[in-house]
Amino acid sequence: MIVNRKPLTFWERLYLPAIAGGLKVTLRHAWRTLFRGKVVTMEYPEQKWAVPTDYRGAPYLVKDQDGNTKCVSCQLCEFVCPPKAIRITPPGPAGQIADRPNAEKMPEEFEINFLRCIYCGLCQEVCPEEAIFLLKDYSLTGQSRDEMIYDKEKLLALGGTHGGIQKWKHKLEEAKEQETFPVKI
Amino acid sequence: MDWNFIIFSVVKVAVVIGAVLTMVAYAVLAERKISAWIQDRVGPNRCAPPFARYIPFVGTFLTRIGFFQPMADGLKAFLKEDFMPAGVRKVYFWLAPALAIIPAMLVVAVIPFGSQIGAQKMVIADLNVGILYTFGIVSLGVYGIVLAGYAANSKYPFLGGIRSSAQMISYEISMGMSVIPVLLIAGNLNLSRIIGWQADHGWMVIYAPVSFVIFLIAAFAETNRLPFDLPEAETELVGGYHTEYSSMKFALFFLAEYSNMIASSGMMVTLFFGGWTLPFWGLDHAATSLGMGLVQIFVFLAKMLLFMVLFIWVRWMFPRFRYDQLMDLGWRRFVPLALVNILVTAVILWMKS
Numbered sequence: 001m002i003v004n005r006k007p008l009t010f011w012e013r014l015y016l017p018a019i020a021g022g023l024k025v026t027l028r029h030a031w032r033t034l035f036r037g038k039v040v041t042m043e044y045p046e047q048k049w050a051v052p053t054d055y056r057g058a059p060y061l062v063k064d065q066d067g068n069t070k071c072v073s074c075q076l077c078e079f080v081c082p083p084k085a086i087r088i089t090p091p092g093p094a095g096q097i098a099d100r101p102n103a104e105k106m107p108e109e110f111e112i113n114f115l116r117c118i119y120c121g122l123c124q125e126v127c128p129e130e131a132i133f134l135l136k137d138y139s140l141t142g143q144s145r146d147e148m149i150y151d152k153e154k155l156l157a158l159g160g161t162h163g164g165i166q167k168w169k170h171k172l173e174e175a176k177e178q179e180t181f182p183v184k185i
Numbered sequence: 186m187d188w189n190f191i192i193f194s195v196v197k198v199a200v201v202i203g204a205v206l207t208m209v210a211y212a213v214l215a216e217r218k219i220s221a222w223i224q225d226r227v228g229p230n231r232c233a234p235p236f237a238r239y240i241p242f243v244g245t246f247l248t249r250i251g252f253f254q255p256m257a258d259g260l261k262a263f264l265k266e267d268f269m270p271a272g273v274r275k276v277y278f279w280l281a282p283a284l285a286i287i288p289a290m291l292v293v294a295v296i297p298f299g300s301q302i303g304a305q306k307m308v309i310a311d312l313n314v315g316i317l318y319t320f321g322i323v324s325l326g327v328y329g330i331v332l333a334g335y336a337a338n339s340k341y342p343f344l345g346g347i348r349s350s351a352q353m354i355s356y357e358i359s360m361g362m363s364v365i366p367v368l369l370i371a372g373n374l375n376l377s378r379i380i381g382w383q384a385d386h387g388w389m390v391i392y393a394p395v396s397f398v399i400f401l402i403a404a405f406a407e408t409n410r411l412p413f414d415l416p417e418a419e420t421e422l423v424g425g426y427h428t429e430y431s432s433m434k435f436a437l438f439f440l441a442e443y444s445n446m447i448a449s450s451g452m453m454v455t456l457f458f459g460g461w462t463l464p465f466w467g468l469d470h471a472a473t474s475l476g477m478g479l480v481q482i483f484v485f486l487a488k489m490l491l492f493m494v495l496f497i498w499v500r501w502m503f504p505r506f507r508y509d510q511l512m513d514l515g516w517r518r519f520v521p522l523a524l525v526n527i528l529v530t531a532v533i534l535w536m537k538s
Contacts, residue, residue, distance in 0.1 A: 022502040030222040041227040 285329025
């Protein structure tokens, strides 16, 4: 394509209109920023952007509506985790039993190493008990490597109670419809 | 030996250098803040010493406007590793920052920053050849930059040094010639007398507007500011002549650039905008009281700050000139224009006399 470049007129070659234009534009922007508060900067720690609903943040353990541990220590997430960020210590035969009905056991220790986690969401997808969820946290910081390995208490505290998803309630309703009761009530 | 003279001179030198360095530090802050406003940003607003948060309102306000930022920047410059790359020419590498800052500081000596306080004239050296001295010293400034480019033994600084030598020498000519009409009109080389003439007859910018325009643009080129910042063009030459410098040596180049800005603002105010005078409230003659003396210093500083803001503002407004355009503008536009200006002024003065 051939662009016809017109020769500049004398007025244009003086640069004066361009200088005036530049002054006007910069002054307008400075004015807007100073007196109208039209700033594009988001001052991060004080202001945070809205996270999309399907955002994959840090995976945390959640509690059920009664505040009990949902995880049954099946170790599927540990198995599926691509970067091997999850480490679960099962309770063993003589260990602690689950603190809720419909479960045999709960993990003795559950650790997620957030230096390794890649936020892929496979743990959430594979979990049969809907006990681990990728929540909205995206800025995990720590002053040492040890600090970035979150243990069970911390994960449960951060995950909070996930009353909305009550898998066993839904299972019970399904069972009632089918009139078979494999589920303890 | 006049001890009185020595003591007062030392005091004035100390105060002026302290003031210039403080102004440099805050000119950097102003540069960052004004660029931020022009670009719809906020600018530095976090840096604060730990005690600042305990001062209600004032502490937070100073933090928001970035008041403590220059101190942090200075501290950082001192604490950074002073890295010397392999293969530099060591003596010149050490010498270059000093050669850059010394002329920048020396120029300030002849600029009258106030009329008088008591019996003391508010100028460090009231030379009869004030302007000649200034141009002599300013032309030394190029050595620091050329030497920095040469000593670093690296390609980008070398290109920056070459560019600056050509640019600064070219624009010195038009700068020097642009001032001649001012001298013709005022009939004196002494900066204090030029201010005195302006107090009597009105600001020089009315009598020699073309001189002012050429001087202003040449001052941008002399201080390596955009749109003439070819010696340190970040996008082309990494950092230009100071690419290989770090820590306090780099900071000295930075100080030199901003001191040059301050000095040329001061020169413009002195030559074209009446220095410390204002045509009303009796500020146009030498002060008789301490208060008036201080007010005149503030008048000078205020005028100078306006030019500093202009320097900074222009930087965020224009794209950089191409090298051939720069030379074209310097040699084929400003030099003839300055010559014609001298001629016309001389003819008019001759007709009047």
